[in-house]
Each structure stands twice: as C-alpha cells, then as structure tokens.
Amino acid sequence: MATQLPCFTQLTPPSPGWRNEAGSLGAASGRALVRSVPFSGHSRFRCRATPRSANSFQKKDSFLDLHPEVSLLRGEQNDEAINPRKASSDGSTLEGLGVPPSQDDYNAAKIKVVGVGGGGSNAVNRMIEYSMNGVEFWIVNTDVQAIRMSPVHSQNRLQIGQELTRGLGAGGNPDIGMNAAKESCESIEEALHGADMVFVTAGMGGGTGTGGAPVIAGIAKSMGILTVGIVTTPFSFEGRRRAVQAQEGISALRNSVDTLIVIPNDKLLSAVSPNTPVTEAFNLADDILWQGIRGISDIITVPGLVNVDFADVRAIMQNAGSSLMGIGTATGKSRARDAALNAIQSPLLDIGIERATGIVWNITGGNDLTLFEVNAAAEVIYDLVDPNANLIFGSVIDPSLNGQVSITLIATGFKRQDEAESHTVKETMVDIHLPQVAARWRSPSSFGGEDLLASREFDSSPGLPFLDNAC
Numbered sequence: 001m002a003t004q005l006p007c008f009t010q011l012t013p014p015s016p017g018w019r020n021e022a023g024s025l026g027a028a029s030g031r032a033l034v035r036s037v038p039f040s041g042h043s044r045f046r047c048r049a050t051p052r053s054a055n056s057f058q059k060k061d062s063f064l065d066l067h068p069e070v071s072l073l074r075g076e077q078n079d080e081a082i083n084p085r086k087a088s089s090d091g092s093t094l095e096g097l098g099v100p101p102s103q104d105d106y107n108a109a110k111i112k113v114v115g116v117g118g119g120g121s122n123a124v125n126r127m128i129e130y131s132m133n134g135v136e137f138w139i140v141n142t143d144v145q146a147i148r149m150s151p152v153h154s155q156n157r158l159q160i161g162q163e164l165t166r167g168l169g170a171g172g173n174p175d176i177g178m179n180a181a182k183e184s185c186e187s188i189e190e191a192l193h194g195a196d197m198v199f200v201t202a203g204m205g206g207g208t209g210t211g212g213a214p215v216i217a218g219i220a221k222s223m224g225i226l227t228v229g230i231v232t233t234p235f236s237f238e239g240r241r242r243a244v245q246a247q248e249g250i251s252a253l254r255n256s257v258d259t260l261i262v263i264p265n266d267k268l269l270s271a272v273s274p275n276t277p278v279t280e281a282f283n284l285a286d287d288i289l290w291q292g293i294r295g296i297s298d299i300i301t302v303p304g305l306v307n308v309d310f311a312d313v314r315a316i317m318q319n320a321g322s323s324l325m326g327i328g329t330a331t332g333k334s335r336a337r338d339a340a341l342n343a344i345q346s347p348l349l350d351i352g353i354e355r356a357t358g359i360v361w362n363i364t365g366g367n368d369l370t371l372f373e374v375n376a377a378a379e380v381i382y383d384l385v386d387p388n389a390n391l392i393f394g395s396v397i398d399p400s401l402n403g404q405v406s407i408t409l410i411a412t413g414f415k416r417q418d419e420a421e422s423h424t425v426k427e428t429m430v431d432i433h434l435p436q437v438a439a440r441w442r443s444p445s446s447f448g449g450e451d452l453l454a455s456r457e458f459d460s461s462p463g464l465p466f467l468d469n470a471c
C-alpha cells in the first residue's frame with residue numbers, strides 16, 4: 001500500500017548532486033512536446049519546432065529524436081544531451097546553442113519573496129534555512145529589533161516608516177502599517193526593481209503585515225510585476241480583533257495582487273497533535289507558506305525534463321479568476337497516481353479542479369521516475385479537468401527524491417456565478433493534506449456542490465481606513 005505524506009511535511013532541500021535536466025522537453029532536435037485535450041477527452045501530443053539549433057543533438061533513432069523524454073526517463077542519454085546548458089570542463093558552453101556561460105541563463109525570470117511584518121519576516125527567515133534556488137529574499141518591517149535579528153542579507157532588510165514609528169513597530173495597528181509603507185514608497189520600489197515575479201507574504205491580523213502588505217503588493221503590480229500574495233489568517237486563540245483585522249487586510253490585498261493565496265491557520269490545528277506546542281504550530285504555518293512559494297517558484301526556476309516557461313505561468317496566474325493550488329506527495333507502488341490524487345483533492349475546502357480553465361502542474365521525482373508513472377499522474381489530472389482547459393505540464397528530476405514523487409498543481413479560472421467579470425484577482429486556498437486523510441479516488445461529482453470560495457468570510461466592502469492603500 002502506498003504511503004501518503006502530508007503536503008506540509010518538510011521536503012528535502014536539493015542535494016549537492018542535484019542534476020538540473022535542462023531544455024524544454026525539446027533539448028534534442030529543437031522540438032517541444034505540446035499536449036492538448038480535444039473535445040473527445042483523449043490526449044494528443046504534437047511536436048512543435050523551436051528556434052534552438054539542434055545540430056548537436058541528432059540521433060539515429062527517429063522515434064527518440066521526436067520523443068527525447070523517453071530516453072531521458074530511461075537514463076539512456078549522456079549528461080551533455082540531458083543538460084545542453086551545462087558548461088564543459090574548460091568552462092565553455094556547448095557549441096551551436098549561442099548561450100554564454102552564465103548561471104543566470106538557468107533562471108531568466110527574477111523572483112523575489114518579500115516578508116512583511118513579524119509573521120512574514122519569520123516565514124522568510126525559515127525559508128532561508130531550506131536554501132531555495134533562484135529566489136531573492138527580502139524582509140520589510142517597522143520593528144528595527146526584529147530586522148536586526150533576521151538571517152536575511154543586510155542589504156535585503158528594509159525598515160519602513162522610520163519617521164512614523166521610530167523603529168518601534170506598528171503596535172498592532174494596520175493603519176500605522178499602511179502609512180509606514182506609504183512613507184517608504186521609494187525604498188520599496190527600489191527593492192522590487194528588476195523582479196519579474198514577487199511573492200508578498202505576511203501574517204494577517206497584526207499591524208505592519210496587515211496594513212503594509214497591500215501597499216507593497218500594489219507597488220509591485222503597478223510596476224508590471226506578476227504579484228502573488230500568500231498570507232495566513234490568525235489562530236482563533238489570537239483573538240477576535242486580529243481575526244477582523246485580518247479579513248479587512250485580505251480584502252485590501254485582494255485588490256492589489258494578481259493571485260491571492262490564503263492559508264487559514266485554524267485549519268492546521270486538525271493536522272497536529274493536541275499536545276503540539278504553540279511555537280510548533282506557528283512553525284507549521286511558516287512551512288506551509290514555504291511550500292506554497294517553492295511549489296510555484298520551482299516550476300519556473302528549476303530546469304527539468306519538461307520545462308514551464310515564466311510566460312506560461314504568467315498567462316495562467318494573471319487575471320484568470322479564482323484559483324486553487326495543490327501539493328501532493330506519495331511513495332509506494334502507485335506513488336505517482338497517489339501524489340496526483342493528493343494534489344487535486346482539497347480535504348479542507350472540498351473544492352475540485354473540474355471547472356478550472358487553466359492548469360499548470362509539475363511532477364518531481366528521482367532518477368527512478370518512469371514514463372509510465374508520469375502518464376499515470378497525467379491521467380488522474382486530465383480525467384477531471386475541462387476538456388477545453390489550458391494545460392501546461394513540467395517535470396523535474398531530483399535525485400534526492402528516489403522512491404518519492406511530488407506534484408504541484410495550480411488551477412485557475414474557476415467559473416463562479418457570483419463573481420463579477422471585472423474582478424480579476426484570484427483567491428487561492430492551499431491544498432493541505434492531513435496525515436489521517438487517506439488518498440482515495442473522488443469522482444468529479446464529489447467536488448461539486450456549493451462553491452466554498454464564495455462562502456468564505458472575505459468581505460470586499462470597505463471597513464477599516466487602511467483599505468485606501470494607494471502609495
């Protein structure tokens with residue numbers, strides 16, 4: 001029987017031996033494999049020529065020439081064919097590709113993670129421990145003492161509202177947090193400069209994060225940056241006031257981001273033992289934030305068997321309506337199928353993906369990942385989605401995951417009758433799988449019923465004065 005791991009289990013950081021399988025599926029022969037799902041529901045694949053030169057990758061087997069992913073998964077290609085961007089022993093790059101010997105080529109898109117306030121800064125501090133690749137971390141706070149204690153590089157620590165708060169914090173007042181961010185607009189713009197994608201993370205309910213995050217996100221979006229808000233709501237034991245402020249802050253943030261991921265801390269309580277210390281509960285919330293950001297950034301920054309371009313992710317996540325993110329991990333004989341089931345099920349929200357108009361999903365496994373397993377995972381996902389949905393698929397090999405498969409899925413464009421067509425921001429609830437929830441097949445009808453996204457406590461009507469977050 002397959003063993004299912006909860007999505008909040010800490011994933012093993014990339015080992016020193018991590019091999020980045022480069023090129024879009026078409027490193028060989030300059031081709032890219034494009035999957036489409038026609039009205040019949042049957043999968044079709046077509047090869048699309050790419051402008052990249054393929055002279056160095058001609059093969060005798062015409063089938064493998066058209067389908068390099070088969071030989072990649074079999075391990076039959078040499079290292080240079082698998083990773084054409086890898087520099088040779090003398091430091092030069094392969095001929096015919098026209099790629100300079102620069103590590104930046106592995107991550108053309110620049111991603112920044114900005115932790116705002118105490119909760120957001122704590123989450124970023126923990127993310128640094130996991131050594132995420134291709135991501136630049138920043139913390140923004142009004143509390144100078146907390147800033148000095150952060151392991152974030154000193155150049156990436158930004159104190160806001162120096163004149164307003166004198167470095168003493170916002171005192172739990174979101175209005176002060178908002179005004180502090182407005183006071184430091186120019187510094188925030190400088191910090192965000194050059195980014196293609198920005199994650200704004202915060203613990204909602206306090207002062208700096210609740211009031212400052214919408215301002216910072218608004219600045220990022222106004223600069224043309226793909227902006228994703230990923231925030232937590234307070235535990236019930238933190239008090240009613242923080243809960244109310246959190247919902248008002250989420251309402252303000254919703255209007256300032258492209259995609260909004262909301263993680264309700266109370267939902268995490270059912271995933272831990274009654275004897276879990278408070279500090280460990282907060283650490284669990286930070287780990288969920290980390291997994292959410294890593295799940296999206298890895299799709300962009302980690303070259304794989306099948307790459308997903310930043311433009312693809314942007315097309316899915318920008319102005320596409322409500323969205324859902326799922327993370328599934330599994331081991332055992334049917335690990336790929338179980339991981340896919342974990343990714344598409346939402347035991348906390350009971351929201352499915354069958355109404356999504358856009359899907360980006362990525363499968364990560366060790367060197368033992370087989371083509372049949374990739375196909376098994378694809379069948380689970382494609383059987384549930386709309387035949388007309390826009391599907392983007394990526395695959396990454398991580399040798400440290402031998403025996404384990406992890407799938408990250410982002411579903412966007414949910415059709416909600418009660419959602420105004422002009423409302424372009426997406427609200428995303430993280431798919432958190434509890435240890436006691438067994439992976440089981442759920443028919444599309446089991447995801448139906450009332451749209452819980454519409455029944456959540458978010459209120460877009462103005463409430464607190466800090467909703468005016470223009471800089």
